[in-house]
Structure formats: C-alpha cells, structure tokens
Amino acid sequence: MIIHSKFKDYEVHMESNFDFLRELSQTPNAEFVIDEKVYGLYKTYFKEIPEERLFLVEATEEHKVIETALAICEKMTEIPAKRNAHLVSVGGGIIQDITGFVANVLYRGIPWTFVPTTLLASCDSCIGGKTSLNYKKYKNLLGTFYPPDALHICPGFFQTLSERDFESGLGEVVKFNIMAGEHGLKNIEDNIDRLLARDEDCLKQFVYSSLEFKKGFIEVDEFDRGERIKLNFAHTFGHAIETVTGYEIPHGTAVAIGMIMANRVAERRGMLDSEIARRSEKVLLRVIHIGIDLNEYPLERFISAMRKDKKQTSEHLTAVLMTNVAKDLKIVHDVQIEEVADARDYFEQLYHAQA
Ligand SMILES: NC(=O)c1ccc[n+]([C@@H]2O[C@H](COP(=O)([O-])OP(=O)(O)OC[C@H]3O[C@@H](n4cnc5c(N)ncnc54)[C@H](O)[C@@H]3O)[C@@H](O)[C@H]2O)c1
Ligand SMILES: [Zn+2]
Known part of the structure; x- marks a missing residue:
C-alpha cells in the first residue's frame, strides 16, 4: 500500500x-x-x-x-x-x-x-x-x-502484547469498521472471535483494511483541516476519559468507550438508528475491560477535559457523531452537558449490566 x-x-x-x-x-x-x-x-x-x-x-x-x-x-x-x-x-x-x-x-x-x-x-x-x-x-x-x-x-x-494493549488496539480496529457502515459492522461482528483469539491472518486483514480506510481521509486532508477531523469520531469523549482517569485507561479502550457515548448522543438526537447503535455496542463491549468506575469522577472534570481537547474550536462542546450513512459523520458544535452526563451514565449501566 x-x-x-x-x-x-x-x-x-x-x-x-x-x-x-x-x-x-x-x-x-x-x-x-x-x-x-x-x-x-x-x-x-x-x-x-x-x-x-x-x-x-x-x-x-x-x-x-x-x-x-x-x-x-x-x-x-x-x-x-x-x-x-x-x-x-x-x-x-x-x-x-x-x-x-x-x-x-x-x-x-x-x-x-x-x-x-x-x-x-x-x-x-x-x-x-x-x-x-x-x-x-x-x-x-x-x-x-x-x-x-x-x-x-x-x-x-x-x-506478545498484554491483554490491555491488545484490546486497546482492537478498539481502533472496531472503530474503523463501525465508521465504514453496514459492510464494516457485519465484518467485525463476524470476525471478533478470531480477532480476540489473535488469529494472525485475520489481524493482518483487519490492520490492512483499517489503514486503507484511514488513507481515504488523510490523503484528502493531510493536515487535519476538514475531512480528516471526522477520524476524530469518539475521540473527544475518549480523550476526556484518558485525562480524568490519569491515563489508567489506554487510548484505544477510551476511544471504544467514547464510541458508545457518541452513539448514545447521536441516537437520542435521532441521527442514528437504534439497531446500529445496539449492534455496535455489543461488539465494542467485547473489547472493553476496565476496573474503573467512570461515575466516580466528577462530571465537571469530564466536561472541562472535553473543553480542553485541542480539536475544540469554540466555548461550545464539539464532537464528531455517526449517522446511518456509511462514512457520513457529522461535526456538531452544540453538545450539551446533559447529553454528556446521560451518555456517561448510559455506558456505566451497560458495562455493569454485562459484567
Ligand atoms: N501520532 C499519532 O497519530 C498517535 C495516535 C494515537 C496515539 N498516539 C500515542 O501513542 C501512544 C500509545 O501507543 P501504543 O498504544 O501504540 O503503545 P505504547 O508505545 O504506549 O506501548 C504500550 C506498551 O506495550 C509495550 N509493547 C510494545 N510493543 C510490544 C510487543 N510487540 N509486545 C509486547 N509489548 C509491547 C510497550 O513497551 C509498552 O509497555 C500514546 O502516547 C499516544 O499519545 C499517537
Ligand atoms: Zn485514536
């Protein structure tokens, strides 16, 4: 490539x-x-x-x-x-x-x-x-x-990667597949067991397709001014999770949690079908294993970490949200504090219900 x-x-x-x-x-x-x-x-x-x-x-x-x-x-x-x-x-x-x-x-x-x-x-x-x-x-x-x-x-x-570092990487692999739409989502649903078992042929295919997907964004906007910003899907939430937990949760895992939160916001806004949201979180939960309760951190710290994210362009909270159309992500600048609180509670309930 x-x-x-x-x-x-x-x-x-x-x-x-x-x-x-x-x-x-x-x-x-x-x-x-x-x-x-x-x-x-x-x-x-x-x-x-x-x-x-x-x-x-x-x-x-x-x-x-x-x-x-x-x-x-x-x-x-x-x-x-x-x-x-x-x-x-x-x-x-x-x-x-x-x-x-x-x-x-x-x-x-x-x-x-x-x-x-x-x-x-x-x-x-x-x-x-x-x-x-x-x-x-x-x-x-x-x-x-x-x-x-x-x-x-x-x-x-x-x-030889630790479980923690391996799952962190899988978080990003799952992200690219969910962003790619129905074909990607189905592909990751069908192969998540093989990936978790570290099947090398399967990993090779998914690494390659993830890079191909990313290539499509960076080649048109190498310096992060427009299209590439969409790759930041789930990262505003993810970075806030990394910051408030003092980097106890590794990057890709924080992004996986961030995806569940972003999709919750999108679903409540009527931008994303419930069926896609449920299927996505089911596969995401397979790669998330954390020993931290996010609700133990004050919401204000979470919001302040989101505001300090370097992708923010104004005092309002910006995030990239998924829609039902493959690759058609939307950059929204009006995320409400209530939406963040709800998304965080939603993740916590979901995580503990399956644990
Ligand atoms: N430049 C970028 O675009 C970009 C994007 C995302 C993240 N990052 C940065 O990447 C860093 C996180 O990187 P990471 O998650 O790839 O890993 P890492 O470099 O933080 O390494 C994680 C752990 O894995 C160990 N390790 C590495 N390879 C191993 C192997 N094959 N077998 C066993 N152990 C191995 C390392 O020694 C370390 O203990 C953060 O600092 C983050 O800010 C950069
Ligand atoms: Zn990332």
Whole structure:
C-alpha cells in the first residue's frame, strides 16, 4: 500500500514473518531506536545491530518528552555520514511519536523507517504523519507532521502484547469498521472471535483494511483541516476519559468507550438508528475491560477535559457523531452537558449490566 503525502509518498509493507528485521538491521548509517521491552522479547532478530548504533527507550509517557528526543539527536551526531543519516525505530505509538519528531527536526529532516509493534500503532497511528511529545502536565503539547519513508507491519508482534494493549488496539480496529457502515459492522461482528483469539491472518486483514480506510481521509486532508477531523469520531469523549482517569485507561479502550457515548448522543438526537447503535455496542463491549468506575469522577472534570481537547474550536462542546450513512459523520458544535452526563451514565449501566 502506498500512502500519498505532501512530504513524500511512502509504502506500507505487510510482513508475514520477522525476516525483514535482519535486513533492516543492516541499514547503513542508521541509528536504531527500539522499545526496550520489544528489544528484550525479539533480541534474536536484532543481533546484527552494532551496539554503538542502538538506543533503547522505556516506552512510558514520562519518556515521551523533548529530553529523550534531544538525546537521540545528540547520539546521531556521532554518525559520520551525516547527509546519509537514517533513523530506524521499532515500537508502539510512544516510540513512533518520539522518533517521528527527531526525524523531522534533525538536520531539518532525515529518512526514517518505522516498524510498529503494537496493534494500535499498526492499524492507525503509523500512517498520517503526526508526531507528539508531552511537556510538563500537557499531553501531546508539542508536535509536527512528518511521515516515515517506509513502514513494515508484522502481526507476529501482537502475540506478545498484554491483554490491555491488545484490546486497546482492537478498539481502533472496531472503530474503523463501525465508521465504514453496514459492510464494516457485519465484518467485525463476524470476525471478533478470531480477532480476540489473535488469529494472525485475520489481524493482518483487519490492520490492512483499517489503514486503507484511514488513507481515504488523510490523503484528502493531510493536515487535519476538514475531512480528516471526522477520524476524530469518539475521540473527544475518549480523550476526556484518558485525562480524568490519569491515563489508567489506554487510548484505544477510551476511544471504544467514547464510541458508545457518541452513539448514545447521536441516537437520542435521532441521527442514528437504534439497531446500529445496539449492534455496535455489543461488539465494542467485547473489547472493553476496565476496573474503573467512570461515575466516580466528577462530571465537571469530564466536561472541562472535553473543553480542553485541542480539536475544540469554540466555548461550545464539539464532537464528531455517526449517522446511518456509511462514512457520513457529522461535526456538531452544540453538545450539551446533559447529553454528556446521560451518555456517561448510559455506558456505566451497560458495562455493569454485562459484567
Ligand atoms: N501520532 C499519532 O497519530 C498517535 C495516535 C494515537 C496515539 N498516539 C500515542 O501513542 C501512544 C500509545 O501507543 P501504543 O498504544 O501504540 O503503545 P505504547 O508505545 O504506549 O506501548 C504500550 C506498551 O506495550 C509495550 N509493547 C510494545 N510493543 C510490544 C510487543 N510487540 N509486545 C509486547 N509489548 C509491547 C510497550 O513497551 C509498552 O509497555 C500514546 O502516547 C499516544 O499519545 C499517537
Ligand atoms: Zn485514536
């Protein structure tokens, strides 16, 4: 799959095994930035990387900061052939965000190859070119657009993900399928068992179709000014859930909950059929497992987190809502506090009724 971008067109390679890692390890003049945990698990495939070219990062939000980015830049000054310096990174969204930033600012941009190792990064964030760093208490405050030159996706990596990180990625996969309309919804209903069982062929197909779906939005609006905003479906609620719970709930899971909430608002407004809403929440509940009661957090904190979301354009609450027509999402600017409260209560009741 080729992604067309204003920066450069770049290719997504779908890999069936880890052999490509050996070849990648021989990239000349490269610095290899690898998630420490991934390096430990897949060491045998990284044997050929020279020790002096290896930079391991512990994938935590505390490390997704400018200091880590600067340390990588500094280490890369040791590469003698500066004009040919190349960055190869391997890991999830945290590694992607840090290394995309470095690749963009070092020498005003260097070639970058990214190997996503989480389902979330593979099915969603690896294309689209967003890079982000946290600063003090502000998540993703600093950022740029800079896509990689090449991507290698290998579903074999998903076998070692924790249940929590695997389900987080599935949240985004389910999101793309629900957004795609009846065909996508039916497809995810039919395959959710195989996906939960981590069937690699099935995961490969769904990662590919998720990226194809996202490609349709980012290619027409790379810089998030119009059509791409629709990909933010469920994210205003999701980001608020992440914020109020102090990131206890991972991104894709928060988005899955956000989808149930957004669809509740849309259904009450008469924008979305009950049948689609019921079928969607049934499949979403299969990928949501949380130990937190959202109603324990004051509603005001929830609303204030929604207001601070960087996609907000006015003092009114904006959200992207689904309609009955595939891909025809609506950006509404008048979400009421009462609607948020109702949607949150609705999710809580639904979640506890099935638990
Ligand atoms: N740039 C974007 O467009 C974008 C979009 C969404 C999210 N994000 C960012 O991505 C981050 C979340 O990323 P994520 O969920 O992909 O994962 P992550 O990078 O946060 O990693 C989650 C955990 O999984 C581990 N891990 C990674 N690969 C593994 C593997 N194959 N086997 C076992 N463990 C593995 C990591 O060490 C870590 O403990 C957040 O910081 C979020 O802000 C960025
Ligand atoms: Zn997301």
